[in-house]
Amino acid sequence: MNKTEFYNGILNALREGIKEVEKEQDKIAYTISRRKKQINSKMFSAEYVESELRPEIKRLRKESAELETKLVDKICTMCNSYITELNADDDLKPNSLTDDIKLLQTGITLTERDMKAMLKRNADNRTMSQILLRYAEEHNIETGMAYEGNKPLIESVEALAGTIPTVVKWHNRPDVFDNLLGESSEIASAFGGDE
Secondary structure (H helix, E strand, O other): OOHHHHHHHHHHHHHHHHHHHHHHHHHHHHHHHHHHHHHHHOOOOHHHHHHHHHHHHHHHHHHHHHHHHHHHHHHHHHHHHHHHHHHHHOOOOHHHOOOHHHHHHOOOOOOHHHHHHHHHHOOOOHHHHHHHHHHHHHOOOOOOOOOOOOHHHHHHHHHHHHHHHHHHHOOOOHHHHHHHHOOOOHHHHHOOOOO
16 A cells, blocks of 8 residues: 555544544533533432442543543554554565676676666665665665665654544544644655655
8 A cells, every 4th residue: 555545544534533522522521521511410429429429430431431442542553553564565585686687796897877777777776675675785886876765654654553542532632633634744754645
């Protein structure tokens, strides 16, 4: 999956999750409100209030907080799965080797021009790009390139995951969502076009 699809999937899951959390928290808030009214009405004995109503309110508050925690966990799991996918993309794959590997194995002295030509031929091949750049570095051949792989994107996914608890905690404040994840946010720009 590309980074834009991933980010849009996260935003959709987050928006839907927040709607569900709000719906359930509204039900819980209504029940808590009713229990507080029952307590304040003095219709129930102090023993019943302390043994039944107050513990129920405490349980409901905990349940409300757990809804947010479950949503954060769900979104962070999605982020971690994508990071695993990105890391796998950077793994060396034997089936991606090209005949250029033979040139590296011959022992002949390769020039900067040779390396750049091979890098150009293998521009869409992560395995060969990594091998060629490692070889160039080990043999002090200047290519003007460095292999970062998915490291910058992984860092962006980690930053995204780091904002999720704040966005969920302040789900009733749309400005928090917009500032952290909206179109003009720094995080959104990291997931903007495909590379």
